[in-house]
Amino acid sequence: GPLNPTPRPTKLAVYHFGWIRPAWDGQPPKQGIQDSMEQDRPDAYAPGAIEKKWQKTWEDLGTNRFAPESLRNARKPFYNLMMFPYPSAEGLHVGNIYAFAGADVHGRYQRLTGKEVFEPIGFDAFGIHSENFALKQGVNPMDLTPRNVANFTRQLRRIGGMFDWDHTVNTSDPAYYRWTQWIFVQLFRAGLAERKEAPVNWCPSCMTVLANEQVIGGLCERCETPVEQRHIAQWFFRITDFTQRLLDNLKTLDWSDTTLKAQENWIGRSEGATLTFPVLPAVEGAPGGGAGEAVESPHDGPLISVFTTRPDTVFGATYMVLAPEHPLVGAITTPDRRNEVEVYMQEAAKLDLVARQKVDKTKTGVFTGAMCLNPATGEPIPVWIADYVLIEYGTGAIMAVPGHDQRDFEFAEVFGLPIPRVVAGPEEGADTPLEEAYLGDGTLVNSGRFDGLPWRDGARAIVEWLEEKGLAEAKVNYRLHDWCISRQRYWGPPIPIIHCETCGPVPVPEEKLPVLLPRVEDFKPDDSGVSPLARVEEWYKTDCPECGGEARRETDVSDTFLDSSWYFLRYPSTDRDDVPMDTEITERWLPVDCYIGGEEHAVLHLLYARFITMALKDMGHVNFEEPFTKFRKHGLIIREGAKMSKSKGNVIVPDPIIEEFGADTFRVYLMFLGPFPEGGDYRDEGIQGPYGFLHRLFDTVVSAVASPEGDGPPDPQVEQKLHKTIKQVSEQVPNLQYNTAIAAMMEYLNAVRAGGRQAARAEVEHLVPLIAPFAPHIAEELWERLGNDRSVFEGSNWPAFDPEKVAEETVRIAVQVNGKLRGTVEAPAGTSQEEAEALARDQENVTRHLEGLTVRRVVFVPNRLLNFVVG
């Protein structure tokens, strides 16, 4: 250690495996507070010095770095991925460290079991977040980002993760976004990227378009400003072409259940039918229509088609509703209603999404004057427009069944429309009045020849019946929309398209990539609906790659989520600048073996990454379609009852804590707070526990090495406990049950030191690799002091337990009388019921409770419990 300085090692060109004894240059590092208190004790735990020493050793020897050849030839590859951070100006926060430490524990564990673990980290540096911060500070993001990245890198090294710094990515680096643009071009060529004018979510504060996924309850997810609707030409990725595959593949993934469920809900599959309602010609006076007879043939007027999940209720459809934006509104509105309809449409357009989507808002709407034929009843029904019908879902129009849809019920009540019953519950008849929409199970009533059918069968029969007339079609609808990737901002990869008046949108040829983002001092977005790049004429003026004529570059940049949708594909191939992915290396290392990240990305990032991977598979660029074999979410760190945030003032800055206690202690503490997948409650004093534990561990191992008694045999009971501990930790660590694994090691160390006894080396040496994933520096130091000349992480140092030693020799059997504990007996394992009963009856407290009572039954669970049932 620092006390035995050895010559400075020469940097060895040996990567990853096969390095020789680590050495250190002997310069005493700057000491933390705890270190300085220990400076007069030669064998005291000095985390600051130990951590400096080992970080330098790992760095000098390239312990965690892969040479391209090592990547190519790996025999037991394990790709351990964690979600890369956005490099904020504030630096790493505790939440980042929690996530990275937890993922690093997993990677280090895998490595201790002999896997070759690739654990990269990078920076999600493009995006509105960085840009807004740069604007606020009046700095150019091109200057700010490298500073933040440098600071993050320093902090990341300090926490002792086994990151491969030779394979890092920065999404704002042209060497990276060149390939992000390449992906855009591939999608364009495959017909998966298209430009269309569409109503989009516009954040008036961020002054850009947001994807649906970035609108939370009608508010911008970033600044919580109410989102407006705008119509702009945008680039969309056709993720909806993959909907069913994205849904079906979920079954094949080893992911957290909650994450799978979130994806499933987001995709939002609904089964139902599209039904067609013919609009009746506007006739003066009474609207026609032969009552009682179903429509027999399609007619030549406009048709309104609706999507419904309840075609069985079509007999109860007493009116129709179109979304105010529905294209047919203008065509069908009768002249006398035109003014009122116009006014309503304008009102609806003005409302922002929050106001419009208020569920408890009183229903509003207006009659268009048009009538439709209900295809089932043949009755004319009025067509309304109302803002509770959304243009973006289904067909933008509904058949309203007030008896069996609560929203329709409320609307019908406001406007005095009829509310017939067409489904009757078990206790109900055809005429049972409706107090509210009836949504339960039941059979059809008031539905002509379908009366009496259970509603599911009725639905099928009615669709078949209407299908024959060409008025219905079974249909599956999804909630998922195409992914709008255009952003009218500066800090992102320019979309690699050139607009030519004669050729239309032309992709920038692959060999001309990247389209460099120019340095622009005035990058403030404005309300114009176009990117600040549209103000840089010398940049956007260009020639058409096809006809050579004058053309204009696309001035929008792409969504940050596109940057992060493929970064894991790039990491192993960063040695190649001629291709996005090295085929051989990609086949060897992907898909990712284990991905650990926050649940906040359960739908956005994970869905986009799956989509991009699927698209690349179809185009032949990769040979798998699901990028993450296994995904585990980590929890959140709570402090003072809330998620850490600057506004709540409950943020913990990690650097001073690492300075005072060391990264090892901090890591162990974070992992000990609570179950990793659930998170935990950060309490400042709590770090004392893990600190004391590592301290005792250090003292115990050092004294076992130094003292002559340390060479003696292990105490049999301690040894038994050791094997049980190895078993427990080996089962829990791979399942991310870190808190209980640490507790087990603490318990074991307490047993080793019980009564202040001298520990034997044989009792503690296996503890070192067990703690190594959590506290890698102290583990290396102790491993060295135990006389090993190679890293504890080299080879397969994870200890095995001896099943015979795990088996109990004596057991404690609980003795109950009528289920209440009245004593325990110690007996050899495997003691029979008769023997156990005899032992139990020897106990005074047991006999006292049996006295004068008849034992009716005895329940015996071998090695665990004996229960006398008396009465």
Added chain:
RNA sequence: GCCGGGGUGGUGGAACAGGCAGACACAGGGGACUUAAAAUCCCCCGGGAGCAAUCCCUUGCGGGUUCGAGUCCCGCCCCCGGCACCA
């Protein structure tokens, strides 16, 4: 409203597959060592009764199944996260 997850000491949290509730740790109290501190070590630590042995109560609430329920079933209450006029 719908879909997840949860409710256990002063606190964070343990508890295999229905079998000794409260592991491990923090905070608190007492002690050893020390001029003093740090570090380390030992003891106590859910509530109530009792000198004690011991007994009673206790896992959000109310029922149930069982020899036995924190764990399973039924009905509630509350908290957290996600989705939400999605037809």
